[in-house]
Amino acid sequence: MNKHFFKTLFYIFLIAPFFAFSQGVVTGTVYEASTGSPLAGANVVVKGTTTGAITDFDGKFTLNVEVFPVVVVVTSVGFSNQEITVTSAGNIQVSMQDGVELDAIILTGNRNKPRTILDSPVPIDNIGVAELQSTGQPTVDKMLTYKVPSFNSSNQTISDATAHFDPADLRGLGPSRTLVLVNGKRKNQSALVYINDTPGKGEVGVDLKSIPSAAIERIEVLRDGASAQYGSDAIAGVINMILKKDVEYTVVNVNSGITTEGDGFNLGANLNTAIKAGENGGYINFTAAYYQQEETNRAGEPGGDGLFGVIFDDEDILNGNTPWLQENPDLGMTIGQPELKKMDVFINASVPFKSGNGEFYGFGGLTHRKGKSFALYRTPYWVEDPYNLLHEEGTEYQGFQPTFETDIRDNNITLGSKWKMYGFDVDLSGTFGRNAVDYEVNNTLNPDLGANSPTSFDVGAYRFSNALANLDVSRNLDQVSIAFGAEIRKERFRSIAGEPASYFGGGAQSFPGLQPRDEVNADRDNLGVYADLEWEPTDKILIGGAIRYEDFSDFGDNTSWKINGRYTLGEDKGAVRATYSTGFRAPSLHQIYLSNIQTLVSGGTVSNQGTFSNVDPVIRDGLGVPQLTAETSNNISAGVTFKPMPKLSFSLDLYNVKVDNRVLFTGEIGYIDGEVGNPQNPVEQILEDNSITSLKFFVNAVNTSTTGADFVVSYSNIALGEGKLTATLAANYNKTKIDGKIDTPDLLEENGYEIFNRKEQSRIISARPKSKVLIGLNYDLDKWNIGLNNTYFGEVTWQHATDASKDQTFKGKVITDVFVNYDFSERFSARVSANNLLNVYPDEIDTKGDFVTDLGGRFKYPWEVNQFGFNGTVINAGLTYKF
Secondary structure, three states: OHHHHHHHHHHHHHHHHHHOOOOEEEEEEEEEOOOOOEOOOOEEEEOOOOOEEEOOOOOEEEEEEOOOOEEEEEEOOOEOOEEEEEOOOEEEEEEEOEOOOOOOEEOOOOOOOOEEOOOOOOOEEEEEHHHHHOOOOOOHHHHHHOOOOOEEEOOOOOOHHHHHOOOEEEOOOOHHHEEEEEOOEEOOOOOOOOOOOOOOOOOOOOOHHHOOHHHEEEEEEEOOOOHHHHOOOOOOEEEEEEEOOOOOOOEEEEEEEEEOOOOOOEEEEEEEEEEEOOOOOOEEEEEEEEEEEOOOOOEOOOOOOHHHHHHOOOHHHHHOOOHHHHHOOOOOOOOOOOEEEEEEEEEEEEEEOOOOOEEEEEEEEEEEEEEEEEOOOEOOOOOOOOOOOOOOOOOOOOOEOOEEEEEEEEEEEEEEEEEEEOOEEEEEEEEEEEEEEEEEEEOOOOHHHHHHOOOEEEEEEEEEEEEEEEEEEEEEEOOEEEEEEEEEEEEEEEEEOOOHHHHOOOOOOOOOOOOHHHOEEEEEEEEEEEEEEEEOOOOOEEEEEEEEEEEEOOOEEEEEEEEEEEEEOOOOOEEEEEEEEEEEEOOOHHHHHOOEEEEEEEOOEEEEEEEOOOOOHHHHHHOOOOOOOOEEEEEEEEEEEEEEEOOEEEEEEEEEEEEEEEEEEOOOEEOOOOEOOEOOOHHHHHHHHOOOOEEEOEEEEEEEEEEEEEEEEEEEEEEEOOEEEEEEEEEEEEEEEEEOOOOOOHHHHHOOOOOOOHHHHHHHHOOOOOEEEEEEEEEEEOOEEEEEEEEEEOOEEEOOOOOHHHOEEEOOEEEEEEEEEEEOOOOEEEEEEEEOOOOOOOOOOOOOOOOOOOOOOOEOOOOOOOOOOOOOOEEEEEEEEEO
């Protein structure tokens, strides 16, 4: 059925626009009243509809109007809103008076009328590109961390491919439960499952490093469940990246920075431009970007090696009394941000129909980046090199540090058409997205290959792609707005084995390659249909609801629904709002099919460890683990927005999110009663029968409850001397707890196994800050723009696997950022900034007698739980030229 549905949508896409009939056309020009100059980038909307346009370089716009008379609303940042009644087709002139800052119009979370943040029935953040770039952060995920209190992402280290993606989430609910859109269309997930000991372990997210900030006009962050509108994954919220359109200037940016430790040098450049397409306001926007960064190193310097001193029972190693340890007190480690080189190309285009009744549109991009991170240093007493593969014969062997290198490609493209048909707004589109990552491990060896071992290995690759077709239809009927539509999606996940040398015997040191038995080529289809209704019986009251049904070819179906209400406190004064919704998240193909059985050799002990897929008989039949199914959620929120005066606004939203049947990645299931060759319980017999010493798997096994509050205050355009000051305060408090006990499969529970110990639980409940507060000041004075931002990251707690007395809480810290921008002319400007001006670091690890906690002193700062990384102060400078 899905195959035929795709074909039907394709043919509709080709022919439907030509049946759309022409309506009246309103053209016009928008000017600045104070200067008489054309105003580019103003929003022009037919009031009460989704029909709208953006003024071009010359301040011109074109609107297609179905029925006259209409009210045309013109808005732009820094100007008072204008409303003009238009009774017939023709040309109008609009003069914009200087005024208070615009209440930003948002699109996310609403398929009907455009609304402002103030009167939206759901909480939404609207962040312009200038705000994002003022953070001084290099990638979109880090920019959002310093602009949205409930969003978190930080650099990971010594974590294989995870260090090249950095898990990111909203409300501490994990990367899998935030839906990411580009221009309102679903963005593909990454090919990677986070299986290392970091926040987000066992989850799959979107590669947020794959979209350059230079291509983005603004980002809308919906802080509410939205599965009933958008489908799977939208449990914590939705991030919608709106791309730039018909920009006034070609803009070139050059940026560079370095830490005050002298490492982590970065350099970036980007270009954004647009050209006209057609005669009715069409455009093609183009972005090209390049960025590179060098590694940082903040390793501990214990002198002695507590880890291998205990393993080898060697006092000299433990206390640092060997020549090598005395010369290398940091144990040879490199712990910090990885090396990175990234290139991006993005396009966003719109070509109106000649009839003026719609448009063809397309957007997409390609990101290619290469990265290098580091594994644990192989000290001379840990791994030997008897064949002089990594050192010259006759020289003293110093050990080696393997590198983990990635080649990542992310590409996506959407083609579609919007038009009017019998009073309805119709949007038909097709989207393809793909993420691929290839792995290499270099500067290492495979001891089992002896003198024939390479020192560089291809250890495998992952691929993920999805193809979507979307049909969205909406109409405003005065007091009632309706929307309905359908989505069909096909997903594919592949894992590719590495070269034989990478997995022969014990495999390459640090990362034995994926084996042929781990290869996967799996896909699934799903069909979703939805309906959305809003009713405004009066100017003050809005009542809305949505329902969505989805059917997946692998695990079954789901129906989600949502209701919301809003009562305005007066025109532009604020509103009281509330929502209740159900939601779901389909288990990812990665979580269902990932398999990776590795043979590890350490200290003369052979250890066969494996991650088994959910469809493997060892898991399903042997251990009785059920088929993975959808997580479900219940979201409730209530809040108020208030604007007591034109320049001052408040919002407060309280929420509770319950998630049932969360998919988790278990800890190791190994020998607890017997030993290899002498199993003492049925689980150990399964290990014995499969020639493995331990195993892991994915399972629906935990219910959680997340309670929190978001608070935002903004006071803009405050007269201060000859300039204007804007002050903002945004805060989030968020607490997650596990409800009830972990749902352990019967065979494992009966034999005393704990599949999700205290340390694993802490990744859910305490790995992200429970509270975060952002305080920002921005001062405009003639050609100067000066900003000061303070971000408080609340405490995080690491829990020991078995001993609560060894837990550690890392206290909250304030990160201070400052930036200064100077406009030499309308077209040329320069800026400098300092991130983490006061050189703040997390608390240091206190092992409390457990040498595994910091891996024998190798780690100085926490990495399994994380607040803001540990690079210290970064100084940045940049230039912008417009033409």
